[in-house]
Amino acid sequence: MNDNIKSCNDIVRKSIPKMSRRIMLSASAALFMPSIAIAVDKVTKNSTSAKHSTNKSTKGKAPAIVGRAKPHVPVIILDPGHGGKDPGAVGYSGTYEKHIAYATAVELSKQLMRTGKYHVKLTRNADKFVPLDGRVDFAQSNKANLFVSMHADALNNHSIRGASVYTLSNHASDAQSAALASVENNADRYGGANVHVASPAVQKILASLVKLETKKESVAMAQNVVRSFHSRVNLLQNPKRYAAFVVLKSINIPSILVEMGFMSNRVDEESLKRAAYRTLIASSMRQAIDRYFAIGGSVTHLTG
Ligand SMILES: [Zn+2]
Numbered sequence: 001m002n003d004n005i006k007s008c009n010d011i012v013r014k015s016i017p018k019m020s021r022r023i024m025l026s027a028s029a030a031l032f033m034p035s036i037a038i039a040v041d042k043v044t045k046n047s048t049s050a051k052h053s054t055n056k057s058t059k060g061k062a063p064a065i066v067g068r069a070k071p072h073v074p075v076i077i078l079d080p081g082h083g084g085k086d087p088g089a090v091g092y093s094g095t096y097e098k099h100i101a102y103a104t105a106v107e108l109s110k111q112l113m114r115t116g117k118y119h120v121k122l123t124r125n126a127d128k129f130v131p132l133d134g135r136v137d138f139a140q141s142n143k144a145n146l147f148v149s150m151h152a153d154a155l156n157n158h159s160i161r162g163a164s165v166y167t168l169s170n171h172a173s174d175a176q177s178a179a180l181a182s183v184e185n186n187a188d189r190y191g192g193a194n195v196h197v198a199s200p201a202v203q204k205i206l207a208s209l210v211k212l213e214t215k216k217e218s219v220a221m222a223q224n225v226v227r228s229f230h231s232r233v234n235l236l237q238n239p240k241r242y243a244a245f246v247v248l249k250s251i252n253i254p255s256i257l258v259e260m261g262f263m264s265n266r267v268d269e270e271s272l273k274r275a276a277y278r279t280l281i282a283s284s285m286r287q288a289i290d291r292y293f294a295i296g297g298s299v300t301h302l303t304g
Helices: 002-015 018-030 034-057 097-115 132-141 175-191 204-229 266-273 275-294
Strands: 075-080 119-122 146-151 163-168 235-243 255-259
Touching (some): 075 097, 075 132, 097 119, 097 146, 163 175, 204 275
Parallel strands (some): 146 255
16 A cells, blocks of 8 residues: 555656646645645635636637746845854864855855846845844745855864765764754854744644655755865865754755865865855855756745
8 A cells, every 4th residue: 555655656756847746745735834825825816817817808809918927036045154153163273164154155145146047145144143043034034945054164173174065864974964063053052042943833744745855956956066066176075965954954945054164174274264265165056056946946935
Protein backbone atom coordinates (compact mmCIF):
# COMPACT_ATOMS: atom_id res chain seq x y z
CA MET A 1 0.00 0.00 0.00
CA ASN A 2 2.71 2.36 1.02
CA ASP A 3 4.63 1.37 -2.08
CA ASN A 4 1.60 2.26 -4.21
CA ILE A 5 1.32 5.67 -2.63
CA LYS A 6 5.01 6.20 -3.08
CA SER A 7 4.93 5.25 -6.76
CA CYS A 8 1.88 7.49 -7.38
CA ASN A 9 3.70 10.34 -5.78
CA ASP A 10 6.67 9.59 -7.98
CA ILE A 11 4.49 9.71 -11.08
CA VAL A 12 2.97 13.02 -10.01
CA ARG A 13 6.40 14.39 -9.18
CA LYS A 14 7.85 13.34 -12.54
CA SER A 15 4.93 14.44 -14.71
CA ILE A 16 4.21 17.82 -13.15
CA PRO A 17 6.66 20.67 -13.60
CA LYS A 18 8.30 22.11 -10.47
CA MET A 19 6.31 25.37 -10.55
CA SER A 20 2.97 23.55 -10.78
CA ARG A 21 3.95 21.25 -7.90
CA ARG A 22 4.67 24.26 -5.77
CA ILE A 23 1.28 25.75 -6.60
CA MET A 24 -0.40 22.41 -5.81
CA LEU A 25 1.33 22.33 -2.45
CA SER A 26 0.13 25.86 -1.90
CA ALA A 27 -3.48 24.87 -2.57
CA SER A 28 -3.30 21.87 -0.23
CA ALA A 29 -1.61 23.89 2.45
CA ALA A 30 -4.41 26.46 2.13
CA LEU A 31 -6.74 24.07 3.90
CA PHE A 32 -4.62 24.46 6.98
CA MET A 33 -3.11 27.91 6.72
CA PRO A 34 -5.61 30.79 6.85
CA SER A 35 -3.29 33.27 5.14
CA ILE A 36 -2.78 30.89 2.23
CA ALA A 37 -6.52 30.23 2.06
CA ILE A 38 -7.15 33.94 1.56
CA ALA A 39 -4.55 34.14 -1.19
CA VAL A 40 -5.94 31.10 -3.03
CA ASP A 41 -9.48 32.48 -2.64
CA LYS A 42 -8.36 35.76 -4.21
CA VAL A 43 -6.90 33.91 -7.18
CA THR A 44 -10.11 31.90 -7.62
CA LYS A 45 -12.23 35.06 -7.53
CA ASN A 46 -10.00 36.78 -10.02
CA SER A 47 -10.15 33.88 -12.43
CA THR A 48 -13.98 33.72 -12.04
CA SER A 49 -14.38 37.41 -12.85
CA ALA A 50 -12.00 36.98 -15.79
CA LYS A 51 -14.30 34.24 -17.13
CA HIS A 52 -17.36 36.54 -16.87
CA SER A 53 -15.67 39.35 -18.73
CA THR A 54 -14.54 36.92 -21.46
CA ASN A 55 -18.14 35.68 -21.90
CA LYS A 56 -19.45 39.22 -22.32
CA SER A 57 -16.81 40.25 -24.80
CA THR A 58 -17.21 37.17 -27.01
CA LYS A 59 -20.83 38.08 -27.84
CA GLY A 60 -19.78 40.56 -30.52
CA LYS A 61 -16.51 40.58 -32.30
CA ALA A 62 -13.30 38.97 -31.13
CA PRO A 63 -12.13 40.32 -27.77
CA ALA A 64 -9.50 43.02 -27.76
CA ILE A 65 -6.30 42.10 -26.02
CA VAL A 66 -5.98 44.62 -23.23
CA GLY A 67 -2.92 44.40 -21.06
CA ARG A 68 -1.48 41.37 -19.34
CA ALA A 69 -0.26 40.37 -15.92
CA LYS A 70 2.96 41.97 -14.77
CA PRO A 71 5.81 39.43 -14.72
CA HIS A 72 6.69 38.35 -11.20
CA VAL A 73 9.90 39.90 -9.95
CA PRO A 74 11.65 37.55 -7.50
CA VAL A 75 12.29 38.97 -4.04
CA ILE A 76 15.75 38.20 -2.65
CA ILE A 77 16.56 38.79 1.00
CA LEU A 78 20.23 39.18 1.84
CA ASP A 79 21.06 38.62 5.48
CA PRO A 80 24.39 40.08 6.63
CA GLY A 81 25.20 38.12 9.79
CA HIS A 82 25.43 39.69 13.25
CA GLY A 83 25.46 43.48 13.76
CA GLY A 84 25.32 46.06 16.53
CA LYS A 85 26.27 44.61 19.91
CA ASP A 86 26.94 41.23 18.25
CA PRO A 87 30.25 41.57 16.35
CA GLY A 88 30.27 37.94 15.14
CA ALA A 89 33.71 36.40 14.82
CA VAL A 90 36.70 38.58 15.55
CA GLY A 91 39.42 38.18 12.93
CA TYR A 92 43.05 37.22 13.30
CA SER A 93 44.01 40.91 13.27
CA GLY A 94 40.84 42.16 14.98
CA THR A 95 38.40 42.66 12.06
CA TYR A 96 34.74 42.13 12.96
CA GLU A 97 32.74 39.59 10.97
CA LYS A 98 29.66 41.86 11.10
CA HIS A 99 31.44 44.51 8.97
CA ILE A 100 32.68 41.99 6.37
CA ALA A 101 29.21 40.43 6.12
CA TYR A 102 27.51 43.81 5.71
CA ALA A 103 29.99 45.19 3.15
CA THR A 104 29.69 42.07 0.97
CA ALA A 105 25.88 42.02 1.23
CA VAL A 106 25.71 45.67 0.13
CA GLU A 107 27.97 44.91 -2.84
CA LEU A 108 25.88 41.87 -3.82
CA SER A 109 22.69 43.91 -3.46
CA LYS A 110 24.06 46.57 -5.83
CA GLN A 111 25.06 43.96 -8.40
CA LEU A 112 21.67 42.22 -8.25
CA MET A 113 19.73 45.50 -8.50
CA ARG A 114 21.82 46.50 -11.51
CA THR A 115 20.45 43.48 -13.43
CA GLY A 116 16.92 44.91 -13.06
CA LYS A 117 15.64 41.35 -12.52
CA TYR A 118 15.08 41.29 -8.77
CA HIS A 119 13.76 43.11 -5.73
CA VAL A 120 16.53 42.97 -3.13
CA LYS A 121 16.28 43.78 0.57
CA LEU A 122 18.72 43.46 3.46
CA THR A 123 17.70 42.22 6.90
CA ARG A 124 19.73 45.09 8.34
CA ASN A 125 20.69 48.36 6.66
CA ALA A 126 23.03 49.54 9.38
CA ASP A 127 25.30 48.23 12.11
CA LYS A 128 22.46 47.10 14.35
CA PHE A 129 21.45 43.96 16.18
CA VAL A 130 18.67 41.87 14.59
CA PRO A 131 17.57 38.67 16.38
CA LEU A 132 17.61 35.47 14.34
CA ASP A 133 13.83 35.02 14.26
CA GLY A 134 13.53 38.69 13.23
CA ARG A 135 15.59 37.87 10.14
CA VAL A 136 13.33 34.91 9.27
CA ASP A 137 10.19 37.02 9.91
CA PHE A 138 11.56 39.76 7.65
CA ALA A 139 11.93 37.25 4.79
CA GLN A 140 8.41 35.94 5.42
CA SER A 141 6.77 39.38 5.54
CA ASN A 142 8.52 40.36 2.30
CA LYS A 143 7.32 37.17 0.61
CA ALA A 144 10.89 36.26 -0.26
CA ASN A 145 11.69 33.82 -3.04
CA LEU A 146 15.24 33.33 -1.79
CA PHE A 147 17.02 33.97 1.51
CA VAL A 148 20.82 34.27 1.57
CA SER A 149 22.59 34.63 4.91
CA MET A 150 26.20 35.84 4.73
CA HIS A 151 28.92 35.08 7.27
CA ALA A 152 32.65 34.67 7.84
CA ASP A 153 32.96 32.82 11.12
CA ALA A 154 35.90 31.59 13.17
CA LEU A 155 37.22 28.17 14.05
CA ASN A 156 39.57 27.08 16.81
CA ASN A 157 41.86 25.66 14.17
CA HIS A 158 43.34 28.81 12.59
CA SER A 159 44.85 26.91 9.68
CA ILE A 160 41.46 26.07 8.16
CA ARG A 161 40.42 28.41 5.38
CA GLY A 162 38.02 28.61 2.43
CA ALA A 163 34.38 29.32 1.60
CA SER A 164 31.46 26.92 2.11
CA VAL A 165 27.70 26.96 1.61
CA TYR A 166 25.16 25.55 4.07
CA THR A 167 21.60 24.33 3.80
CA LEU A 168 19.35 23.33 6.67
CA SER A 169 19.42 19.93 8.27
CA ASN A 170 18.71 18.72 11.77
CA HIS A 171 21.76 16.53 11.46
CA ALA A 172 24.99 18.36 10.69
CA SER A 173 27.18 17.07 7.86
CA ASP A 174 30.20 17.04 10.21
CA ALA A 175 31.32 18.13 13.67
CA GLN A 176 32.74 21.41 12.40
CA SER A 177 29.40 22.38 10.79
CA ALA A 178 27.53 21.46 13.98
CA ALA A 179 29.86 23.66 16.02
CA LEU A 180 29.44 26.59 13.62
CA ALA A 181 25.64 26.33 13.71
CA SER A 182 25.69 26.20 17.48
CA VAL A 183 27.79 29.39 17.68
CA GLU A 184 25.60 31.14 15.09
CA ASN A 185 22.36 30.13 16.80
CA ASN A 186 23.77 31.52 20.00
CA ALA A 187 23.74 35.04 18.51
CA ASP A 188 20.39 35.67 20.17
CA ARG A 189 22.08 35.72 23.56
CA TYR A 190 22.78 39.37 22.74
CA GLY A 191 19.05 40.02 22.47
CA GLY A 192 18.11 39.09 26.03
CA ALA A 193 16.00 36.32 27.48
CA ASN A 194 12.78 36.96 25.54
CA VAL A 195 14.11 36.13 22.10
CA HIS A 196 13.00 32.73 20.90
CA VAL A 197 12.12 31.05 17.64
CA ALA A 198 8.40 30.54 17.11
CA SER A 199 7.33 27.26 15.57
CA PRO A 200 5.15 27.58 12.42
CA ALA A 201 1.48 26.86 13.01
CA VAL A 202 0.88 24.41 10.20
CA GLN A 203 -0.17 20.81 9.98
CA LYS A 204 2.82 18.53 10.21
CA ILE A 205 2.33 16.50 7.05
CA LEU A 206 1.68 19.42 4.73
CA ALA A 207 4.49 21.36 6.28
CA SER A 208 6.86 18.51 5.60
CA LEU A 209 5.76 18.35 1.94
CA VAL A 210 6.37 22.04 1.47
CA LYS A 211 9.61 21.69 3.37
CA LEU A 212 10.81 18.91 1.10
CA GLU A 213 10.29 21.07 -1.99
CA THR A 214 11.99 24.03 -0.29
CA LYS A 215 14.89 21.84 0.77
CA LYS A 216 15.46 20.63 -2.78
CA GLU A 217 15.54 24.21 -4.04
CA SER A 218 17.86 25.28 -1.23
CA VAL A 219 20.27 22.49 -2.14
CA ALA A 220 20.09 23.47 -5.83
CA MET A 221 20.91 27.06 -4.89
CA ALA A 222 23.83 25.96 -2.68
CA GLN A 223 25.20 23.86 -5.56
CA ASN A 224 24.97 26.90 -7.83
CA VAL A 225 27.00 29.03 -5.42
CA VAL A 226 29.68 26.37 -4.98
CA ARG A 227 29.86 26.03 -8.78
CA SER A 228 30.35 29.80 -9.17
CA PHE A 229 32.96 29.94 -6.40
CA HIS A 230 34.93 27.14 -8.02
CA SER A 231 38.23 28.36 -9.51
CA ARG A 232 37.57 31.95 -8.32
CA VAL A 233 37.24 31.73 -4.54
CA ASN A 234 39.21 29.41 -2.31
CA LEU A 235 36.84 26.66 -1.16
CA LEU A 236 36.80 24.56 1.98
CA GLN A 237 37.06 20.80 1.45
CA ASN A 238 33.53 19.43 0.86
CA PRO A 239 32.18 22.97 0.53
CA LYS A 240 28.49 22.03 0.32
CA ARG A 241 27.52 21.34 3.91
CA TYR A 242 24.46 21.22 6.10
CA ALA A 243 23.63 22.04 9.71
CA ALA A 244 20.78 23.27 11.90
CA PHE A 245 21.11 27.03 11.44
CA VAL A 246 18.10 28.88 12.88
CA VAL A 247 18.07 31.48 10.08
CA LEU A 248 17.54 28.72 7.49
CA LYS A 249 14.36 27.40 9.10
CA SER A 250 11.70 28.98 6.83
CA ILE A 251 9.64 26.04 5.63
CA ASN A 252 8.59 27.78 2.41
CA ILE A 253 11.58 29.92 1.36
CA PRO A 254 14.68 28.34 -0.20
CA SER A 255 17.48 29.44 2.14
CA ILE A 256 21.24 29.14 2.18
CA LEU A 257 24.02 30.36 4.45
CA VAL A 258 27.30 31.32 2.80
CA GLU A 259 30.48 31.20 4.86
CA MET A 260 32.72 33.42 2.75
CA GLY A 261 35.85 32.27 4.57
CA PHE A 262 37.11 32.15 8.14
CA MET A 263 38.05 35.24 10.12
CA SER A 264 40.24 32.96 12.25
CA ASN A 265 42.52 32.36 9.27
CA ARG A 266 45.03 35.11 8.52
CA VAL A 267 44.86 34.70 4.71
CA ASP A 268 41.05 34.60 4.62
CA GLU A 269 40.79 37.65 6.89
CA GLU A 270 43.24 39.61 4.72
CA SER A 271 41.32 38.64 1.57
CA LEU A 272 37.93 39.54 3.03
CA LYS A 273 39.21 42.95 4.12
CA ARG A 274 39.89 43.79 0.45
CA ALA A 275 37.00 45.34 -1.50
CA ALA A 276 38.16 43.64 -4.72
CA TYR A 277 37.88 40.19 -3.10
CA ARG A 278 34.42 40.97 -1.69
CA THR A 279 33.36 42.13 -5.17
CA LEU A 280 34.59 38.83 -6.58
CA ILE A 281 32.56 36.91 -4.00
CA ALA A 282 29.50 39.06 -4.74
CA SER A 283 29.79 38.63 -8.51
CA SER A 284 30.14 34.85 -8.11
CA MET A 285 27.02 34.80 -5.95
CA ARG A 286 25.13 37.03 -8.40
CA GLN A 287 26.02 34.63 -11.20
CA ALA A 288 24.73 31.70 -9.12
CA ILE A 289 21.48 33.53 -8.33
CA ASP A 290 20.98 34.38 -12.02
CA ARG A 291 21.45 30.74 -12.93
CA TYR A 292 19.08 29.57 -10.18
CA PHE A 293 16.23 31.79 -11.34
CA ALA A 294 16.96 31.20 -15.05
CA ILE A 295 16.22 27.49 -14.62
CA GLY A 296 12.96 28.16 -12.75
CA GLY A 297 13.87 28.79 -9.15
CA SER A 298 11.01 29.39 -6.77
CA VAL A 299 9.03 32.36 -8.10
CA THR A 300 5.85 31.74 -6.16
CA HIS A 301 5.40 32.29 -2.48
CA LEU A 302 3.20 29.98 -0.50
CA THR A 303 1.61 32.69 1.59
CA GLY A 304 0.33 34.46 -1.53
ZN1 LIG B 1 28.56 34.51 11.61
